[in-house]
Amino acid sequence: MAVTGNLFILSAPSGAGKSSLISALLKQPSARVMQVSVSHTTRDPRPGEIDGQHYHFVTVEQFKQQIAQKEFYEYAEVFGNYYGTSETAIDAQLAQGIDVFLDIDWQGAQQVRLKKPGVTTIFISPPSKQELENRLRSRGQDSEETIQQRMAQAQAECSHYQEFDYIIINDNFDQALADLTTIVENQRLKRSQQVENHQLLFKDLLAND
Numbered sequence: 489m490a491v492t493g494n495l496f497i498l499s500a501p502s503g504a505g506k507s508s509l510i511s512a513l514l515k516q517p518s519a520r521v522m523q524v525s526v527s528h529t530t531r532d533p534r535p536g537e538i539d540g541q542h543y544h545f546v547t548v549e550q551f552k553q554q555i556a557q558k559e560f561y562e563y564a565e566v567f568g569n570y571y572g573t574s575e576t577a578i579d580a581q582l583a584q585g586i587d588v589f590l591d592i593d594w595q596g597a598q599q600v601r602l603k604k605p606g607v608t609t610i611f612i613s614p615p616s617k618q619e620l621e622n623r624l625r626s627r628g629q630d631s632e633e634t635i636q637q638r639m640a641q642a643q644a645e646c647s648h649y650q651e652f653d654y655i656i657i658n659d660n661f662d663q664a665l666a667d668l669t670t671i672v673e674n675q676r677l678k679r680s681q682q683v684e685n686h687q688l689l690f691k692d693l694l695a696n697d
């Protein structure tokens with residue numbers, strides 16, 4: 489029987505460095521295949537974003553139809569757009585033994601926790617409010633109004649930090665990546681995982697031959 493993959497959720501306010509951390513994690517050598525789930529969204533693609541790779545870009549009508557057909561593990565409205573995680577896609581990946589990472593907000597995290605109590609949830613925090621603001625400003629793309637809006641949204645996301653299993657403070661990137669790797673490896677070493685991974689070993693160890 490194939491070993492089941494682990495499910496991880498990473499949530500963070502925008503500007504905390506979550507996307508860079510996930511992509512660096514996936515580039516590292518790993519004992520298991522790791523994939524980020526590709527969400528569905530009704531927001532417009534940003535320059536360089538590819539349909540099916542960064543998101544599945546759908547219309548509001550399509551999204552609502554998918555809700556009606558119960559296709560989502562979870563979905564939420566974030567910044568005025570819908571975002572959702574497809575249930576069949578995730579289950580297929582987990583069944584193949586793939587470790588799956590969901591880059592979703594706190595609302596999605598709450599819904600997945602109810603459906604998958606074994607999920608490992610990680611909150612990525614900026615080292616300070618000032619640093620978060622600096623990072624948002626250094627992108628140089630947003631108006632003052634947008635920056636203030638993003639800061640308010642960041643505060644809303646941060647207000648849920650107590651609901652997560654792990655917290656990573658992304659002050660130094662390499663340290664934050666090492667922390668994330670430790671959390672993933674820790675999960676893989678849990679007894680339940682090891683027993684599932686090494687069924688023949690434990691059968692053999694206990695056999696009277």
Ligand code: 5GP
Pocket residue numbers: 499500502527528531562563564566567571572573591592593594595596597
């Ligand atoms: P962005 O539009 O910048 O890519 O993402 C905005 C926010 O939506 C981020 O906080 C991201 O984690 C969240 N998000 C992306 N996909 C999903 C999803 O499938 N479900 C939920 N609940 N949030 C998502």
